[in-house]
Amino acid sequence: MNSELFEAARRVREHAHAPYSHFPVGVALRTEAGSLHVGCNVENASFPEGWCAETSAIAAMIAAAMDDRGRAIAEICVVAMPIDGRLVTPCGGCRQRIAEFGRPDTLVHVAAPTGEGHSYRLAELLPAAFALEPKS
Ligand code: THU
Numbered sequence: 001m002n003s004e005l006f007e008a009a010r011r012v013r014e015h016a017h018a019p020y021s022h023f024p025v026g027v028a029l030r031t032e033a034g035s036l037h038v039g040c041n042v043e044n045a046s047f048p049e050g051w052c053a054e055t056s057a058i059a060a061m062i063a064a065a066m067d068d069r070g071r072a073i074a075e076i077c078v079v080a081m082p083i084d085g086r087l088v089t090p091c092g093g094c095r096q097r098i099a100e101f102g103r104p105d106t107l108v109h110v111a112a113p114t115g116e117g118h119s120y121r122l123a124e125l126l127p128a129a130f131a132l133e134p135k136s
Helices: 003-013 053-064 092-101
Strands: 026-031 036-040 073-079 107-111 117-121
Touching: 003 026, 003 036, 003 073, 003 107, 026 053, 036 053, 053 073, 053 092, 073 092
Parallel strands: 073 107
Antiparallel strands: 026 036, 026 073, 107 117
16 A cells, blocks of 8 residues: 555544544545545544544545545545454445545555555445436
8 A cells, every 4th residue: 555645544543533432543545636635533422423534534635626536536544453453444334435436446445553454445345335326
């Protein structure tokens, strides 16, 4: 995996607001335009109101996008502490959010803060994805 992407995700994880789960997550994504965006999880005392690091990074991408390539995810990297020795993969909702702006072959890298990692294609994580044609 691209080390710039991993380092950006590892660094932003330190900004996470995770006082309830104590499970900070950092995400960095690169768009087809080459821009890089980061995000971390932001929890809330009213638990369901918190959101994931992937969601934060996608929101940053959309806010900054100048064109379609700027809102197309080329690759995304998730950094979190492994759980029971297993690298953390995006939750179901975030897989669907990545699918909104990615393609079946979009690379989804998952890594521990130490750098140990694995790369998936989005279609492996979200087979038979739900999709609608955008209407003008
Ligand atoms: N979380 C993420 O931000 N991304 C993931 O891929 C997995 C889970 C967050 C949500 C919550 O703040 C904490 O991790 C524990 O579930």
